[in-house]
Amino acid sequence: MTDKTRPHHSHSPDEIEQRVRNLENLLVGKGLVDPRTVDRLVDTYQHEVGPRNGAHVVARAWTDPEYKERLLSDATAAIKELGYSGRQGEHMRVVENAGRVHNLVVCTLCSCYPWPVLGLPPAWYKSSGYRARAVTEPRVVLSEFGLELDEDVEVRVWDSTAEMRYLVLPRRPDGTEHLPATELARLVSRDAMIGVALAGPAP
Amino acid sequence: MTDKTRPHHSHSPDEIEQRVRNLENLLVGKGLVDPRTVDRLVDTYQHEVGPRNGAHVVARAWTDPEYKERLLSDATAAIKELGYSGRQGEHMRVVENAGRVHNLVVCTLCSCYPWPVLGLPPAWYKSSGYRARAVTEPRVVLSEFGLELDEDVEVRVWDSTAEMRYLVLPRRPDGTEHLPATELARLVSRDAMIGVALAGPAP
Amino acid sequence: MNSGHDLGGMHGFGDIDQSQRENFVQQWEERVFGLTLACGLLGRWNLDESRYARERMDAGEYLRGSYYEHWLHGLERLLIEKGLVTVNELESGRSEQESGLNPVAAEKIPGILRRGAPVQMRPQSAPLFQAGQLVRVRNFHPKSHTRAPRYVRSRSGRVSEWYGAYVFPDLHSASGEKRPAHLYSVRFEAGELWGERDAEERSAVYVDLFEPYLQATEV
Amino acid sequence: MNSGHDLGGMHGFGDIDQSQRENFVQQWEERVFGLTLACGLLGRWNLDESRYARERMDAGEYLRGSYYEHWLHGLERLLIEKGLVTVNELESGRSEQESGLNPVAAEKIPGILRRGAPVQMRPQSAPLFQAGQLVRVRNFHPKSHTRAPRYVRSRSGRVSEWYGAYVFPDLHSASGEKRPAHLYSVRFEAGELWGERDAEERSAVYVDLFEPYLQATEV
Numbered sequence: 001m002t003d004k005t006r007p008h009h010s011h012s013p014d015e016i017e018q019r020v021r022n023l024e025n026l027l028v029g030k031g032l033v034d035p036r037t038v039d040r041l042v043d044t045y046q047h048e049v050g051p052r053n054g055a056h057v058v059a060r061a062w063t064d065p066e067y068k069e070r071l072l073s074d075a076t077a078a079i080k081e082l083g084y085s086g087r088q089g090e091h092m093r094v095v096e097n098a099g100r101v102h103n104l105v106v107c108t109l110c111s112c113y114p115w116p117v118l119g120l121p122p123a124w125y126k127s128s129g130y131r132a133r134a135v136t137e138p139r140v141v142l143s144e145f146g147l148e149l150d151e152d153v154e155v156r157v158w159d160s161t162a163e164m165r166y167l168v169l170p171r172r173p174d175g176t177e178h179l180p181a182t183e184l185a186r187l188v189s190r191d192a193m194i195g196v197a198l199a200g201p202a203p
Numbered sequence: 204m205t206d207k208t209r210p211h212h213s214h215s216p217d218e219i220e221q222r223v224r225n226l227e228n229l230l231v232g233k234g235l236v237d238p239r240t241v242d243r244l245v246d247t248y249q250h251e252v253g254p255r256n257g258a259h260v261v262a263r264a265w266t267d268p269e270y271k272e273r274l275l276s277d278a279t280a281a282i283k284e285l286g287y288s289g290r291q292g293e294h295m296r297v298v299e300n301a302g303r304v305h306n307l308v309v310c311t312l313c314s315c316y317p318w319p320v321l322g323l324p325p326a327w328y329k330s331s332g333y334r335a336r337a338v339t340e341p342r343v344v345l346s347e348f349g350l351e352l353d354e355d356v357e358v359r360v361w362d363s364t365a366e367m368r369y370l371v372l373p374r375r376p377d378g379t380e381h382l383p384a385t386e387l388a389r390l391v392s393r394d395a396m397i398g399v400a401l402a403g404p405a406p
Numbered sequence: 407m408n409s410g411h412d413l414g415g416m417h418g419f420g421d422i423d424q425s426q427r428e429n430f431v432q433q434w435e436e437r438v439f440g441l442t443l444a445c446g447l448l449g450r451w452n453l454d455e456s457r458y459a460r461e462r463m464d465a466g467e468y469l470r471g472s473y474y475e476h477w478l479h480g481l482e483r484l485l486i487e488k489g490l491v492t493v494n495e496l497e498s499g500r501s502e503q504e505s506g507l508n509p510v511a512a513e514k515i516p517g518i519l520r521r522g523a524p525v526q527m528r529p530q531s532a533p534l535f536q537a538g539q540l541v542r543v544r545n546f547h548p549k550s551h552t553r554a555p556r557y558v559r560s561r562s563g564r565v566s567e568w569y570g571a572y573v574f575p576d577l578h579s580a581s582g583e584k585r586p587a588h589l590y591s592v593r594f595e596a597g598e599l600w601g602e603r604d605a606e607e608r609s610a611v612y613v614d615l616f617e618p619y620l621q622a623t624e625v
Numbered sequence: 626m627n628s629g630h631d632l633g634g635m636h637g638f639g640d641i642d643q644s645q646r647e648n649f650v651q652q653w654e655e656r657v658f659g660l661t662l663a664c665g666l667l668g669r670w671n672l673d674e675s676r677y678a679r680e681r682m683d684a685g686e687y688l689r690g691s692y693y694e695h696w697l698h699g700l701e702r703l704l705i706e707k708g709l710v711t712v713n714e715l716e717s718g719r720s721e722q723e724s725g726l727n728p729v730a731a732e733k734i735p736g737i738l739r740r741g742a743p744v745q746m747r748p749q750s751a752p753l754f755q756a757g758q759l760v761r762v763r764n765f766h767p768k769s770h771t772r773a774p775r776y777v778r779s780r781s782g783r784v785s786e787w788y789g790a791y792v793f794p795d796l797h798s799a800s801g802e803k804r805p806a807h808l809y810s811v812r813f814e815a816g817e818l819w820g821e822r823d824a825e826e827r828s829a830v831y832v833d834l835f836e837p838y839l840q841a842t843e844v
Contacts, residue, residue, distance in 0.1 A: 013651060013653075016651075016653055016694070017652070017653045019697070020653040020660075020697065021653075022718030023660065023697075023700075023701070023715070023718070024656055024660060025718055026710060026714055026715065026718050026719065026720055027663075027664065027704075027710075029719070029720035030709070030710065030714075030720045030722070030723055031723050031724050031725070031726060031727070031728060032664060032667065032709060032724050032726060032728055033660060033663045034663070034728040034729065034730060034731060036730075036731040037659070037666075037728065037729055037730065037731045037734060038656060038659030038660055038663050039659070040731040041658070041662045041663060041734060041738075042655045042656075042659045044734065044735070044738060045648070046649075046655070085739060085741065086739040086740060086741035087737075087738045087741040088741070089741065090741040090742060090744065090745075091743065091744070091745060091788075091791075093810075108631070108632050108633035108774050108776075109631060109632075109633075109676075109772060109774055110630065110679070111692065119648070120648035120649075121648060122645060122646045122647060122648060123642075123645030123646070123647060123648065123650050123692065124641050124642055124643050124645050124646070126692040127638075127641055127642060127645070128465075128466075128632055128635070128638045128688060129638035129639060129640065129641040129642075130641045131632040131633065132632040132633065132634065132635040132636070132638050133638065133641070135633045135634060135818070136547065136633070136634050136818075136819055136823075136824075136825075137825055138825065138828055139825050139828065141641065144640060144641060145643065151826070151827070152827070153827065154827045154828065154829065155825070155827065155828040155829070156812075156830075156831060157829070158831045159633065159774070159830055159831065159832045159833070160833065161772045161773070161774060161833045161834065162772055162788075162791060162794070162808050162833035162834075162835065163744050163791060163792075164788060164808070164810075164833050216432060216434075219432075219434055219475070219478070220432075220433070220434045222478070223434040223437050223438055223441075223478065224434075224437075225499030226441065226478075226482070226499070227437055227441060228499055229499050229500065229501055230441060230444075230445065230485075232500070232504075233490075233491065233495075233501045233503070233504055233505045234504050234505050234507060234508070234509060235445060235448065235490060235491075235505050235509055236441060236444045236445060236509050237444070237509040237510065237511060237512060239511075240440070240444045240509065240510055240511065240512045240515060241437060241440030241441055241444050242440070242512070243512040243515045244439070244440040244443045244444060244519075245436045245437075245439060245440045247515065247516070247519060248429070248439075249430075249436070288520060288522065289519045289520040289521060289522035290518075290519045290523070291522070292522065293522040293523060293524040293525065293526075294524065294525070294526060294569075294572075296591075311412070311413050311414035311555050311557075312411055312412060312413075312414075312457075312553065312555055313411065313457055313460070314473065322429070323429035323430075323439075324429060325426065325427045325428060325429060326423075326426030326427070326429065326431050327422050327423055327424050327426050329473040330419075330422055330423060330426070330473075331413055331416070331419045331469060331684075331685075332420060332421065332422040332423075333422050334413040334414065335413040335414065335415065335416040335419050336419065336422070338414045338415060338557065338599070338611050339414070339415050339599075339600055339604075339605075339606075339766065340606055341606065341609055342606050343606075344422065347421060347422060347424070348424065354607070354608070355608070356608065357608045357609065357610065358606070358608065358609040358610070359593075359609075359610055359611075360609070360610070360611045360612065361611075361612045362414065362555070362611055362612065362613045363614065364553045364554070364555060364614045365553055365569075365572060365575070365589050365614035365615075365616065366525050366572060366573075367589070367591075367614050407636040407637055408634055408635050408636045408637075409635060409636050409637040410637075410684075410685075410688070415627055415766060416627050416628060417626040417627045417628050417768050418626055418627075418628040418680070418681060418682075418683065418684055419683075419684070462637060463637075464637065464638075464688075464689075465629075465635065465637055465688050466629075466685055466686075466687070466688030466689035467685075467689065468685070469629070469683075469684050469685030469688060469689075470683075470685035470686065470688075470689050471685075544820060545780075545819070546819075546822055546823055547634060547636075547819045547820060549636050549823075556775075560779050561764075561779075598764075599764075600765075600766045601763060601764045601765040601766060603765055603767075604765055604766045604767055604768075
């Protein structure tokens with residue numbers, strides 16, 4: 001449509017950039033914020049905390065039935081065993097793709113997401129379209145992500161409306177019985193732990 | 204808030220003006236539109252059709268009980284008697300402020316409004332705020348318009364969701380028994396026929 | 407469709423700007439108004455299609471945009487969708503081919519406006535509901551055009567009046583087919599719509615609803 | 626509040642832009658993220674207040690704006706509302722008076738993030754509902770903050786799990802008071818949410834809902 005010929009945001013990137021720079025200068029000037037603290041916060045989630053943590057948890061669950069049991073019954077504690085805990089993951093729950101069930105996670109009201117195991121969410125997870133549609137037409141959404149579910153599979157959508165954060169435990173791919181946990185973890189993508197993909201080698 | 208420092212619309216007036224001018228030139232160039240027709244349409248609703256028509260109807264109803272009866276039972280026909288009919292008023296209904304009842308008209312989905320008797324709606328009638336709030340907090344809306352209703356008055360809000368157009372028949376002000384219909388009509392404002400005001404001398 | 411246009415019950419818009427007492431706020435709006443009506447008179451789309459065209463505007467653009475920006479968007483969209491202009495033409499503003507149609511002449515306008523376009527039809531069946539009857543609006547969420555606002559879905563009210571049969575807009579916007587549907591004015595108590603805690607006292611909303619939106623309900 | 630943020634079930638957004646696979650799309654977003662967290666650590670507002678601050682963004686701006694524009698709006702709003710900066714300062718970008726507060730040091734960040742801020746509380750009563758029980762979400766439309774999305778209001782579902790008692794966000798955002806409320810995961814069949822005609826087959830939505838949102842319902 002003709003929308004394409006028109007700018008999609010009300011404020012130019014330059015304007016916002018300037019506004020944010022002014023805000024930071026102001027907050028630093030008032031002694032409210034230490035810019036090194038801001039750097040540290042950004043750096044933590046850019047480089048330290050990310051979906052490798054979640055993949056570690058998943059691979060462990062695939063290879064250790066007792067761990068898996070603990071993970072499904074008390075995810076927060078089981079995940080902490082592996083060293084992951086804290087902000088935006090104070091209370092976690094793991095939902096398993098098993099039998100004829102596929103799970104999908106969304107936050108329709110904002111962008112709740114299990115930071116300690118997945119880091120910060122991808123921009124699409126926070127988009128209006130995903131938040132609006134994941135609960136009404138999850139199969140259509142999944143098929144846009146390239147995931148066509150069999151008709152007899154039930155889709156369970158988890159809308160994170162409170163402080164419980166959800167992580168999908170994907171199905172272990174066939175033919176991986178011989179692989180060690182470190183190799184298995186490489187098969188677990190962030191998208192698989194949100195539920196918009198299956199575990200497996202990257203396409 | 205800081206919103207005030209930022210532009211409120213995505214496109215500058217100049218941009219839209221140019222876009223509309225281009226569109227009109229294109230449509231005329233393609234032989235789809237005669238600019239004189241556009242002039243005529245605008246002129247009709249700018250200068251010919253307006254709330255004086257509705258005021259005429261109301262004053263007649265105040266002074267002619269039989270007319271009022273016809274107006275309340277078949278508004279479209281009764282209004283046509285006075286020469287008003289047509290587009291966006293093909294089907295009309297008049298609701299009377301009587302007893303302990305006050306009526307208010309809105310169109311939450313777009314901007315439906317009885318053109319033949321009121322002309323085109325004021326911009327506020329089409330605003331998001333009016334459309335959103337008239338159905339949830341009509342008393343608050345009315346009080347913003349300066350109309351404080353007694354607690355025992357029932358507010359009836361008419362949401363024009365189909366092709367029926369609503370006109371409020373306001374209460375005749377006290378002490379006007381001696382006035383002829385032509386004088387009475389001057390006491391009937393557009394706002395009174397939408398329901399956000401009472402009939403009476405302009406404040 | 408559930409989108410930005412379905413405003414009943416939405417919060418956060420603040421006070422109403424009563425200073426805008428005229429219909430047209432800016433000059434270009436007059437032209438958009440006239441162009442929309444003039445193009446509508448070509449008969450290539452109906453009123454329900456034009457409403458649906460506006461509703462499909464991106465929800466954020468709709469809510470940020472002024473009223474006649476909705477109309478402008480709807481008109482451009484319909485002109486393209488109905489093949490009356492091309493995207494290229496719209497972007498360049500230059501006609502690449504004459505339409506071969508005859509624009510409606512200015513002289514015809516008074517008669518056209520006076521006649522209007524009534525949408526009442528002969529009913530094909532007896533109305534299912536009667537005045538005084540309790541009904542419930544169905545819970546449905548079509549992506550297509552509907553005139554049942556979201557705030558009345560699943561809510562129960564009492565039929566206040568039967569208006570006769572009218573063109574059913576949900577179908578009319580989708581296919582152009584004019585099928586009659588019984589139309590009712592239904593009265594909803596404010597407490598039923600918004601919950602007793604959040605509703606104003608002594609207040610009711612009357613909504614015009616087509617029979618396919620409604621089902622009988624137990625008292 | 627019913628506003629632009631309450632997106633579940635809204636139409637008209639088109640395909641999801643999957644190309645945006647990173648969290649930060651533009652450089653300034655990193656700063657907004659860090660500033661928001663750093664200011665939050667001053668302890669002048671809680672998480673629910675910061676959500677409510679974003680929700681109060683004009684609905685059109687919210688839907689047109691990018692995610693971190695919501696955050697930027699919310700942060701500016703809270704800084705002003707809580708008296709940490711003045712409108713003048715925000716507009717000029719120049720500090721007119723030092724805050725006298727101590728900013729959180731970078732060295733403290735790892736510990737703070739690792740500890741997080743748990744919101745589970747000791748229950749003050751036994752939970753009213755049990756797993757397997759049918760419940761209905763109340764029909765309510767507060768202008769204030771709530772975590773019951775509009776699409777589940779009035780809908781019935783089955784309690785899937787009781788999670789314990791947690792800080793009740795509706796109150797927490799309004800007054801800062803931490804009052805425990807039982808939290809349940811409730812399973813809603815898609816047909817119950819969207820109507821049989823518009824729902825996908827074999828699909829259910831699990832929503833986390835606080836006890837005050839719920840009432841027992843007959844089967």
